[in-house]
Amino acid sequence: MIDILREIGMIDRALDSIANIEFKQIDLARGQYLYVVRIYEHPGIISEQLSNLIKVDRTTIARAVKKLEKNGFIERKSDPTNKKIKRLYVTQKGKEIYPFIIRENQFSNREALKGFSEKEAQQVHDYLVRIRKNIDGDWDTVKHGGKRQY
Structure with missing residues (x-):
């Protein structure tokens, strides 16, 4: 991975x-x-x-x-x-x-973002937003005393 x-x-x-x-x-x-x-x-x-x-x-x-x-x-x-x-x-x-x-x-x-086209920069942004949203649930769970399941 x-x-x-x-x-x-x-x-x-x-x-x-x-x-x-x-x-x-x-x-x-x-x-x-x-x-x-x-x-x-x-x-x-x-x-x-x-x-x-x-x-x-x-x-x-x-x-x-x-x-x-x-x-x-x-x-x-x-x-x-x-x-x-x-x-x-x-x-x-x-x-x-x-x-x-x-x-x-x-x-x-x-x-x-040097060397990135406007489209590529937008894609990077969109991917990072998706990644952050994937992590948000775990962050909230752990913040409130929960445990993540590995």
């Missing part, structure tokens, strides 16, 4: 390493750019939704949110109808770095 997940992992780690080095200049620590982008794109999102969106556990979300809030990139606000619910928003500082993060992402996409 072809091990595509190894290739996907190497691509992910390489791009994550590059981004982490480049984002030091805007005071973002390892992997934090992803949270800022998703909160910017989904203002008022709650932690559980963010967890599902980026596929990390709630503890990781809580740690990242706390750090980003401390560093002034995001803020938590109480929901107007239920004060127990905390909604996440980017601050002005977060809004100012968003274009830089998106430029880096667009550049990385162009680099990754």
Whole structure:
């Protein structure tokens, strides 16, 4: 069987390493750019939704949110109808770095797809979406304490 997940992992780690080095200049620590982008794109999102969106556990979300809030990139606000619910928003500082993060992402996409036709790039995208959807069920099961059947 072809091990595509190894290739996907190497691509992910390489791009994550590059981004982490480049984002030091805007005071973002390892992997934090992803949270800022998703909160910017989904203002008022709650932690559980963010967890599902980026596929990390709630503890990781809580740690990242706390750090980003401390560093002034995001803020938590109480929901107007239920004060127990905390909604996440980017601050002005977060809004100012968003274009830089998106430029880096667009550049990385162009680099990754060099030599691909538009049709091939769309096929890669479609295949990766299918792969992610195949994994979503397992992620949700394990996240809620279940076990996968090997």
